[in-house]
Amino acid sequence: MADDPYKILGVSRDATAEQIRAAYRKLAKKHHPDLNPGNKAAEDLFKQVSSANELLSDPEKRARFDRGEIDASGAEKVQPRAYRQYADSGSGERYAYTGAGAGGFAGENFEDLFSNIFEQRGARSGPARGADARYVLEAAFLDAVNGATQRLTLPDGHVLDVKIPPGTNDGDVLRLRGRGQPGRNNGPAGDALIEIHVAPHAFFRREGQDVFMDLPVSLPEAVLGSRVNVPTPAGPVAMKLNPHVDTGTELRLRGRGVPAHGKQASGDLYVKLRVAIGPVDEKLEAFLKDWTQPGFNPRSQMEGEQK
Amino acid sequence: MISFEVIQLEFRDLTKDELGRWIDLAFVRAEGPPGEWRFQEIDVARIRLILELRHTLEIEEQSLPVILSLVDQLYDMRRRIGRLNEALADLPPEVRTALVAKLVQ
Numbered sequence: 001m002a003d004d005p006y007k008i009l010g011v012s013r014d015a016t017a018e019q020i021r022a023a024y025r026k027l028a029k030k031h032h033p034d035l036n037p038g039n040k041a042a043e044d045l046f047k048q049v050s051s052a053n054e055l056l057s058d059p060e061k062r063a064r065f066d067r068g069e070i071d072a073s074g075a076e077k078v079q080p081r082a083y084r085q086y087a088d089s090g091s092g093e094r095y096a097y098t099g100a101g102a103g104g105f106a107g108e109n110f111e112d113l114f115s116n117i118f119e120q121r122g123a124r125s126g127p128a129r130g131a132d133a134r135y136v137l138e139a140a141f142l143d144a145v146n147g148a149t150q151r152l153t154l155p156d157g158h159v160l161d162v163k164i165p166p167g168t169n170d171g172d173v174l175r176l177r178g179r180g181q182p183g184r185n186n187g188p189a190g191d192a193l194i195e196i197h198v199a200p201h202a203f204f205r206r207e208g209q210d211v212f213m214d215l216p217v218s219l220p221e222a223v224l225g226s227r228v229n230v231p232t233p234a235g236p237v238a239m240k241l242n243p244h245v246d247t248g249t250e251l252r253l254r255g256r257g258v259p260a261h262g263k264q265a266s267g268d269l270y271v272k273l274r275v276a277i278g279p280v281d282e283k284l285e286a287f288l289k290d291w292t293q294p295g296f297n298p299r300s301q302m303e304g305e306q307k
Numbered sequence: 308m309i310s311f312e313v314i315q316l317e318f319r320d321l322t323k324d325e326l327g328r329w330i331d332l333a334f335v336r337a338e339g340p341p342g343e344w345r346f347q348e349i350d351v352a353r354i355r356l357i358l359e360l361r362h363t364l365e366i367e368e369q370s371l372p373v374i375l376s377l378v379d380q381l382y383d384m385r386r387r388i389g390r391l392n393e394a395l396a397d398l399p400p401e402v403r404t405a406l407v408a409k410l411v412q
Contacts, residue, residue, distance in 0.1 A: 094350075097376065
């Protein structure tokens with residue numbers, strides 16, 4: 001060992017004895033090999049730190065080293081067998097942990113250490129329930145709203161028919177009893193836990209039991225009123241449009257959201273109108289040139305608020 | 308078995324009182340009546356460890372129960388893993404290969 005002992009301890013060459021002692025203590029605490037069993041790097045570091053300390057904590061040796069009379073290496077002291085060498089072997093049972101939860105004779109009770117392995121691999125003798133298996137299933141938006149049966153192919157080739165109940169939310173977990181890992185020794189099988197990921201829809205959005213959508217309407221429909229077909233999660237329904245509606249008008253179709261399920265009442269479908277002008281012809285242009293809306297400013301809400 | 312007198316040759320700054328207290332606190336095991344203890348080699352190594360903890364690392368005696376309890380649990384675990392290793396060494400090679408492949412994933 002010919003490295004600079006000052007560098008090993010991380011102290012300057014004019015460090016006081018107390019600084020050296022503190023630096024050594026700090027490093028020794030961290031790297032003490034009985035507290036880091038099996039860690040060769042810690043053991044080597046501890047040896048370096050110890051011999052650096054041995055040199056620098058002895059004023060006479062330190063002075064001779066500083067004058068260049070001796071180098072940092074010295075004959076390695078014969079080390080007595082360390083605690084870890086006994087404790088790692090059978091004689092370590094003498095100091096087996098006896099606190100709460102100590103498992104009788106150490107070494108006999110592996111089950112807490114490897115419980116997962118034993119549960120899944122059937123190494124224990126008694127009957128035991130199989131482990132739960134986790135899967136993710138992508139569901140279409142309307143399948144999650146209305147309920148559906150969807151086929152899930154497992155990694156092992158088995159097929160599960162998963163019944164997605166109406167009103168399923170993104171992230172809901174379905175439990176199929178007995179469809180997980182098989183039990184062992186006649187123990188019951190685990191469950192299959194299926195997390196549902198709901199895909200977004202092209203025009204429906206969902207908040208709880210209610211469904212929201214934008215509905216484009218034509219200029220004549222908006223001005224004159226009309227009956228229009230509205231797609232809803234359960235299929236199209238005819239809706240009466242009163243005359244004189246506008247972009248942003250919101251209509252509610254009661255009970256046309258997520259259907260009732262369990263203790264949940266059915267939700268509503270909120271339809272927000274959006275006027276689409278569509279193709280413009282000369283007739284419309286000619287009409288609009290001669291037509292005015294006195295007093296109407298569609299941007300009146302914005303004026304005076306441009307902060 | 309090793310007597311206190313032999314131990315004192317190595318640990319000159321260890322008093323009978325201090326060692327007796329450690330034995331009372333079950334930090335160290337010893338056979339025989341107080342003052343006429345007989346030790347095994349592991350006891351001597353443990354005394355050396357406790358002395359290093361106390362004197363070199365300047366860990367307070369009141370912290371020793373916590374540290375020794377953790378040390379004992381650490382070595383319990385290591386002995387159990389050692390036994391597991393021995394058991395695994397008896398398994399067929401393809402099982403060991405599969406196990407290693409799992410563990411290094």
